[in-house]
Amino acid sequence: MKLLSLLFDYRGDASMYVIPIVISGLVLTAAMPAASRLSELIAQPWDPFPLPFFLVYAIVSAVMAVRIGAGAAPDDIDPNYSTAVLRILARVTFGHFLMLPLITYSRILFPDGVLPIVGATAHILLVCLMLALIAMPMQIKAERRYQGSLVRRHVFLFLYFALPLLALLSEAPIIRAAALVSPINSLTVLLSGSGSMIEWVLALTIPVVVGVVSSTILRSNLRRSIHA
Amino acid sequence: MHVDRLVRYVTCVSFALVVSFPYFALAAPTIDFSCGFDGQTMRHRFMPLRITVSGLVHPIEGSIVVHQTRRSAADTAFPIAYTVHSGMIENRVYRVTIPNTEPLNPVSVELLDHQRDVLAFGDVMLRLGTCEWPFPLFVTDHVLVDRTEPVVDPSELPTDWWAYDAVSSVWLMTPVVSVPVLEALGEWVVSGGSLILFTGTDFPRMDSPTFRKLLPVTTPYLAATADGDYMLAGKLRDRATSRLIRDDMPLLIVMPLGAGSISLITTRFEELTSEEADYIMAETKPAVRMPSIEQVVHEALRNTPVPRPPFLIAPILVGVTLAGVVVFSESRYHLKRLNRLRTFMGMFAGLCLLVLAISVWAGLFAGRYDDPIDVYQTDTTIRVQSSFGLEIALRTLFAERRVDVHVEHPAASFPLPPAVPSIRGVDFSEESTHLQSYFALQEYERRDLTVFDQGRIDIAMRLTPSGAEIVNQTDGDLLEGYILLGDTTYYIPVIRKGAATYALTESYLPEEKSALPTALSNWFPLRRGTVPWLLLIHQKDERIYAEFKDDGIYKQVRKVTLTIIEGESP
Numbered sequence: 001m002k003l004l005s006l007l008f009d010y011r012g013d014a015s016m017y018v019i020p021i022v023i024s025g026l027v028l029t030a031a032m033p034a035a036s037r038l039s040e041l042i043a044q045p046w047d048p049f050p051l052p053f054f055l056v057y058a059i060v061s062a063v064m065a066v067r068i069g070a071g072a073a074p075d076d077i078d079p080n081y082s083t084a085v086l087r088i089l090a091r092v093t094f095g096h097f098l099m100l101p102l103i104t105y106s107r108i109l110f111p112d113g114v115l116p117i118v119g120a121t122a123h124i125l126l127v128c129l130m131l132a133l134i135a136m137p138m139q140i141k142a143e144r145r146y147q148g149s150l151v152r153r154h155v156f157l158f159l160y161f162a163l164p165l166l167a168l169l170s171e172a173p174i175i176r177a178a179a180l181v182s183p184i185n186s187l188t189v190l191l192s193g194s195g196s197m198i199e200w201v202l203a204l205t206i207p208v209v210v211g212v213v214s215s216t217i218l219r220s221n222l223r224r225s226i227h228a
Numbered sequence: 229m230h231v232d233r234l235v236r237y238v239t240c241v242s243f244a245l246v247v248s249f250p251y252f253a254l255a256a257p258t259i260d261f262s263c264g265f266d267g268q269t270m271r272h273r274f275m276p277l278r279i280t281v282s283g284l285v286h287p288i289e290g291s292i293v294v295h296q297t298r299r300s301a302a303d304t305a306f307p308i309a310y311t312v313h314s315g316m317i318e319n320r321v322y323r324v325t326i327p328n329t330e331p332l333n334p335v336s337v338e339l340l341d342h343q344r345d346v347l348a349f350g351d352v353m354l355r356l357g358t359c360e361w362p363f364p365l366f367v368t369d370h371v372l373v374d375r376t377e378p379v380v381d382p383s384e385l386p387t388d389w390w391a392y393d394a395v396s397s398v399w400l401m402t403p404v405v406s407v408p409v410l411e412a413l414g415e416w417v418v419s420g421g422s423l424i425l426f427t428g429t430d431f432p433r434m435d436s437p438t439f440r441k442l443l444p445v446t447t448p449y450l451a452a453t454a455d456g457d458y459m460l461a462g463k464l465r466d467r468a469t470s471r472l473i474r475d476d477m478p479l480l481i482v483m484p485l486g487a488g489s490i491s492l493i494t495t496r497f498e499e500l501t502s503e504e505a506d507y508i509m510a511e512t513k514p515a516v517r518m519p520s521i522e523q524v525v526h527e528a529l530r531n532t533p534v535p536r537p538p539f540l541i542a543p544i545l546v547g548v549t550l551a552g553v554v555v556f557s558e559s560r561y562h563l564k565r566l567n568r569l570r571t572f573m574g575m576f577a578g579l580c581l582l583v584l585a586i587s588v589w590a591g592l593f594a595g596r597y598d599d600p601i602d603v604y605q606t607d608t609t610i611r612v613q614s615s616f617g618l619e620i621a622l623r624t625l626f627a628e629r630r631v632d633v634h635v636e637h638p639a640a641s642f643p644l645p646p647a648v649p650s651i652r653g654v655d656f657s658e659e660s661t662h663l664q665s666y667f668a669l670q671e672y673e674r675r676d677l678t679v680f681d682q683g684r685i686d687i688a689m690r691l692t693p694s695g696a697e698i699v700n701q702t703d704g705d706l707l708e709g710y711i712l713l714g715d716t717t718y719y720i721p722v723i724r725k726g727a728a729t730y731a732l733t734e735s736y737l738p739e740e741k742s743a744l745p746t747a748l749s750n751w752f753p754l755r756r757g758t759v760p761w762l763l764l765i766h767q768k769d770e771r772i773y774a775e776f777k778d779d780g781i782y783k784q785v786r787k788v789t790l791t792i793i794e795g796e797s798p
Contacts, residue, residue: 014557018550025546032539038604038626039530042672045628046536098553100583101545104591108537 006090009071016064016071017095024057024102031109050109050116051191057099058124058183059161065092065128066153069135073143081219088132096125119190123203127183130211131157137218181206257283259292259348261337265365266378267357269328270394274644274680276386277312279322279337281348287318289342298330305333306657310642314661325391327644331358362396362515368497369402382406388641389415389618390680396514397422401497403434410438414616415682417442418486420516420751424508427460428495441615444468444483444492453477460494466797467757471511472504480508486614486794487516487752518620521608521747522676529606529624529674532786533769541594548586552579601771602631602781603669606788610748611683614794619683624676627669631781634666634774635677643677689762689795692729696720696795698762699727710737710763711795712745712754723764741765744790752792760795 008014031053033046072087074080103121107114135153142149164182167175177199179185186203189195195203261279269275279292291314297305312324317339336351366379387408392398398421404410417423425442427434431450440448445462452458453475464470465483472480474495481492491512493500500508556579563572604626611619623635623643637643640662658667669675686701689711696711700723709720711732719735737745745754745763754761765788772783 008557008560014553017553021546021549021553025542029539029542032542033534033536035534036536037530038532038534041534041628042530045672097580098549098583100587101549101590102542104587105542105545105594107591108594 006087007094013071016068016091017098020057020060020064020095021098021102023060024053024099027056028053028102028106050106051188053102053106053109054120054124054187054191055184057102058127058187061095061099061124061128062131062157062161062183063154064095065131066135066157068092068095069132070139070149070153072132073136073139075143084136085133088136089129092125092128092132096121096128113193116191116193119200119204120187123183123186123190123207126204126207126211130207130214131160133211133215134218137215137221141218141221177202181210257281257339257348259337259339259350261350261352263328263335263352263354264357264378265363265380265384265395268359268363268378268394269331269354269357270359270362271328271331272644272646273328274325274388274390274393275328276388276391277324277326277337278384279312279324280320281317281322281339282319283348284317284319287316288347289315290317290347291315291340291344292317292322293338293340294324294326295336295338296329297333299333308658309660311659311661312640323386324640325386325388326642328354328358328394329645331355359394362394362517364397364399365392365395366399367401367404368399370497382409385409385412387412388680389413389419389421389682390641392416392421392515393517393680395421397424397512399424399426401426403430405434405436407436407438410436410442411616411682414438414442414485415618416515417488417490418612418614418616419618419620420487420518422488422491422513422515424491424493424512426493426495426497428493428499429458430496431460442485442490444481444490451477457495457499460492467759472507474504479504480511482511484753484757486612486616487518489513516751518610518751519748521622521744524743524747525606525608525622525624525676526674527743528608528767528786528788529604529626532604532606532784534604535601535771535784537594541590545586545590549583552582555579600628600782601784602629603627603633603783605783605785607785608744609787609789610744611685611789611791612752612794613683613685613687613792617683617685619681621679621681622676623679624674625669626674627671629671630668632666632668632779633781634664636664637679638681639663641679641681643679646676646678685791685793687723687762687791687793689760689793691760691795691798693798695729695731696760696762697727697729698723700725706764707766708764710735710741710765711760712737712763713760714758715755737763744788748790754792758797760797762791762793762795764791764793765789766791 031049033041035041035044035046068091069088072084072091074084103117107117110116134156135149138153138156139149142152161182161184164179165185167178168185170176180189180199180202189199190203259279259281261277263269263277264275277294281292292312294310294312296308298308299305308329310326312326313322331354334351334353336349338346339348341347364377366375366377367382367385368379369381382402382404385404385406389412391412398413400423413421413423423442429450431448443462444465445460445468446465448460448462450458451461455475459474459477459479461477464481468481468483470478470481472478477494479494481494483490491508493508556575559575560572606624607621609619609621611617625633625635627633635643642660643665645658658665660666665677688699690697691713696718700706702725705725706723707721709723711718711720717735717737718732720730744765749755768787770785770787772785774781774783
């Protein structure tokens with residue numbers, strides 16, 4: 001029954017899996033063409049545009065990821081940090097696995113190939129893992145202070161998504177590349193099909209680097225605060 | 229001695245050069261061509277083209293290309309090219325029929341070799357010969373010096389019925405014996421043309437089975453009048469009426485045929501009095517061109533179905549996944565309580581398999597509409613079979629994005645572009661071979677093309693007292709035939725292959741099938757007189773993948789075919 005504790009918290013809450021499927025499913029349904037006759041198509045042209053589906057999928061999954069990260073934090077029942085990390089990996093991966101039918105169906109929005117879908121899905125998975133890994137030490141730290149981490153987690157989430165977009169205001173290519181930190185810009189680049197190899201590498205590497213570095217720093221800070 | 233020999237050599241060489249000069253001169257091919265009838269054409273109508281190739285030492289592999297240009301409002305010239313012949317080219321006259329798309333610019337003809345190098349070139353300006361309205365055409369070997377209408381020799385008459393597109397009436401004042409020309413004239417009459425035949429003592433020279441199909445009389449013979457002249461006589465056909473009498477014999481007999489009419493003058497042109505000639509001129513109806521059915525065609529285009537993925541698939545995927553998650557999530561308590569680990573693992577594996585299975589289904593099968601339609605097309609074909617057969621096809625194309633398209637058409641029947649191409653159209657360029665036309669459609673551009681062709685329908689219908697006798701020699705059974713006789717409509721559910729007699733059941737033409745015949749009612753007399761017409765109206769939607777220049781496009785095509793067959797009264 002270890003699998004059960006890996007996939008669900010002690011309350012057995014399945015909403016972290018259900019909510020992204022429902023909301024993303026609604027957006028995907030809305031992205032389908034409404035016209036059944038040419039006259040309707042002329043009045044309401046349909047341009048296959050996958051970005052809204054993947055943006056909503058990324059945002060809802062990110063919100064759920066910080067929730068998973070906070071929920072998987074070591075507690076009195078299971079104080080092992082490594083097991084907590086394993087829980088995060090299992091829950092985030094399982095959540096994305098359940099999204100697989102919608103992701104494969106979104107291929108209908110890509111007449112020219114499946115590579116952008118693979119890239120965007122991989123990016124969202126890595127971002128969610130990163131956010132969950134960062135949310136966990138934030139939760140532990142807040143608990144030690146007998147505080148909640150809800151606001152802090154979501155402010156961080158908002159800043160992570162929005163703040164790098166300010167780099168797009170710059171003309172310099174190097175500064176503009178910093179906007180790839182935001183999943184909004186990364187997904188736009190990956191799904192446009194016009195992204196260069198460097199942009200693809202950056203989009204997929206940044207979440208890994210940020211996740212590893214941030215969680216390491218936060219964990220070491222946590223240890224220092226415990227020893228202090 | 230040496231001087232004599234030298235003089236002899238020089239003389240021989242000079243002689244050889246002089247003799248061979250015409251040979252070298254002959255090696256320069258030339259092109260001479262004429263457009264229209266006696267140089268007269270009409271804008272946005274078809275015109276015959278006679279291209280004379282000469283000067284070729286031997287037949288060559290190459291092509292003959294006619295160039296026109298069309299100007300847009302922005303004063304940009306767009307090239308339009310018609311490859312009117314490709315293959316072996318020799319010294320002879322090539323006859324084709326092409327649209328006169330822009331008379332303000334010159335028409336040029338190029339003779340190209342197999343490497344597409346220009347061997348000969350010629351051009352002509354149509355501006356002075358372009359008429360604003362259809363004109364009468366006189367076919368005679370007489371010189372009518374006091375007339376401005378075109379006068380042509382019988383040998384100049386084209387063999388495509390749509391070549392007479394700009395003509396209001398054809399006056400055959402001299403015998404025409406060419407069967408293809410007579411067939412073309414008959415088809416043109418069925419399409420709405422007006423043909424005036426002069427016979428009299430010329431009749432024996434022009435008599436042929438095809439010519440008799442044009443005559444408003446059966447069993448024709450020459451009868452002598454009291455004055456000693458000879459006039460053509462015979463039994464009037466059902467619909468033929470005598471309009472002018474001379475010596476108690478019909479001088480002018482008019483017979484409607486299809487949408488047009490044939491006027492028979494039973495004597496030679498030279499034997500008419502001026503009063504008779506004036507009367508005949510006044511009685512002659514001008515040609516009726518098929519009216520625009522743009523509204524009906526565009527309605528069909530607007531109603532063309534758009535292939536799309538069903539809305540329900542995404543909710544179904546969500547529902548199935550959620551059901552799996554909920555069942556798995558809820559059952560874990562009971563399984564944990566019962567400590568049934570294997571069942572729990574089995575359920576987890578089942579959930580994973582379910583998700584994988586619907587993922588594969590969603591990606592491979594539910595998403596089979598992943599190739600969007602590039603071009604929506606409506607092919608409206610009107611096929612008419614009277615004494616002569618013809619076919620008129622209107623092709624309307626609409627592009628969702630900028631796309632290069634090609635449209636197939638019958639051999640050497642080039643499509644007629646519309647007078648006003650489209651509101652969105654900015655590129656009128658077109659390249660046509662004898663079987664296909666190529667052009668680019670802009671995003672959300674619609675383009676209409678009209679293609680004319682000869683036609684033959686292997687169905688014959690005759691009304692008998694017991695019903696309708698129909699001989700169907702097509703490949704199979706035909707569904708839903710309607711017989712129109714005056715204001716009455718009869719319905720035949722299935723017309724079987726072969727000959728059969730069908731009892732007539734009074735019915736009506738359903739609304740969805742009456743749009744096209746109603747739009748054509750001012751052109752084709754389906755509801756007039758005592759002539760029965762058999763109507764077959766079929767519609768089919770299909771998705772076509774068309775390859776073009778190493779690329780392919782998806783077309784959603786709606787094919788509407790209206791077949792009109794003239795029957796015989798009891």
